[in-house]
Amino acid sequence: MKKxxxxxxxxxxxxxxxxxxxxxxxxxxxxxxxxIFRVKGADQLGDIIKLYQxxxxxxxxxxxxxxxxxxxxxxxxxxxxxxxxxxxxxxxxGVDYYYVYAVKFIYIYLCYLASQIIEWGIILFLVNxxxxxxxxxxxxxxxxxxxxxxxxxxxxxxxxILSLKWTNQLISLSIALVGSLVxxxxxxxxxxxxxxxxxxxxxxxxxxxxxxxGSEFIGRLRDFYAYPLIASLILGVIFxxxxxxxxxxx
Numbered sequence: 001m002k003k004x005x006x007x008x009x010x011x012x013x014x015x016x017x018x019x020x021x022x023x024x025x026x027x028x029x030x031x032x033x034x035x036i037f038r039v040k041g042a043d044q045l046g047d048i049i050k051l052y053q054x055x056x057x058x059x060x061x062x063x064x065x066x067x068x069x070x071x072x073x074x075x076x077x078x079x080x081x082x083x084x085x086x087x088x089x090x091x092x093x094g095v096d097y098y099y100v101y102a103v104k105f106i107y108i109y110l111c112y113l114a115s116q117i118i119e120w121g122i123i124l125f126l127v128n129x130x131x132x133x134x135x136x137x138x139x140x141x142x143x144x145x146x147x148x149x150x151x152x153x154x155x156x157x158x159x160x161i162l163s164l165k166w167t168n169q170l171i172s173l174s175i176a177l178v179g180s181l182v183x184x185x186x187x188x189x190x191x192x193x194x195x196x197x198x199x200x201x202x203x204x205x206x207x208x209x210x211x212x213x214g215s216e217f218i219g220r221l222r223d224f225y226a227y228p229l230i231a232s233l234i235l236g237v238i239f240x241x242x243x244x245x246x247x248x249x250x
Contacts, residue, residue: 011080017073017108021115024069025122031061032123036130046133049219052207054127055144062202063183066152071159071176073108078163081248098244105160105240109153116152120145143224144205150232151201157239158198164246198235201228 035057039050081100124136162172183199194200205228208219 015076015080017076017111020069020072021111024065025115025119027065028058028061028119029122029126032058033126036123036126039130039132042133045131048134048137049208049221051127051132051134051136052221053219054123055141056206056208058123059144059148059202059205060187062148062152063187063199064180066202067155067159067176067180067183067199068173070112070152070156071163071172073112074156074159074163075169075172077104077108077160079169097248101164101244105157105243108160109156112152112156113149116149140207140224143226143229144207147205147229147232148202150236151198151228154198154201154232154236154239157236157243161239161243161246164243164248195227195231198232201232204228 032054035054039045044050127136159172159176162175163169166172179197179199183197183203186193186197187200187203194204204225207222207224209222210217210219212218
């Protein structure tokens with residue numbers, strides 16, 4: 001499996017995977033930067049609600065960006081083998097499909113995870129240099145990060161399976177676009193439907209509720225909502241096992 005992983009790394013040379021992930025980082029950081037630099041004055045810079053709103057916006061915007069990025073990564077990974085019918089070559093060479101399937105997923109997921117860590121690092125750096133005086137709640141931020149990582153794993157697995165199932169990669173990418181659009185709509189329309197629409201699960205990580213008090217909107221901190229974390233973990237295991245039995249290129 002280690003040898004397969006080394007081979008997989010070499011396959012991506014020349015592919016725009018770094019450009020794709022860099023674009024994702026730039027877009028997500030830019031959106032967060034707009035929120036960060038709108039915070040002014042000592043009162044706001046010391047308000048934990050303002051800090052949470054930075055990451056709330058990051059989570060919501062991922063409904064827009066993450067599905068397309070993840071679907072593109074899955075498509076790249078599968079197309080590498082589809083181009084020259086390498087799936088059949090690998091099978092005829094005695095290579096177990098499961099190992100190839102697992103290695104390809106692990107590699108593209110680790111690439112995405114690395115870009116996500118860089119993204120969060122830049123956001124935290126901007127929070128620091130802008131002068132936020134409130135302490136970052138590491139426990140809650142850790143649960144937020146883990147939840148985002150697991151939701152992304154589920155979305156990636158879904159599109160990995162779709163890319164394996166259909167050689168036409170536009171099917172997977174089209175589903176990602178529709179998934180993002182519907183995800184944004186249902187987030188603001190139906191909280192019940194959000195729970196079954198995985199593209200919207202990022203939105204369930206929102207930490208701040210805005211309530212109108214008089215003529216002002218006051219932010220109130222929610223308790224951490226564990227549903228996306230637990231559901232992603234369970235569904236991720238199911239999807240991964242399901243993908244092992246997919247007949248490639250049907």
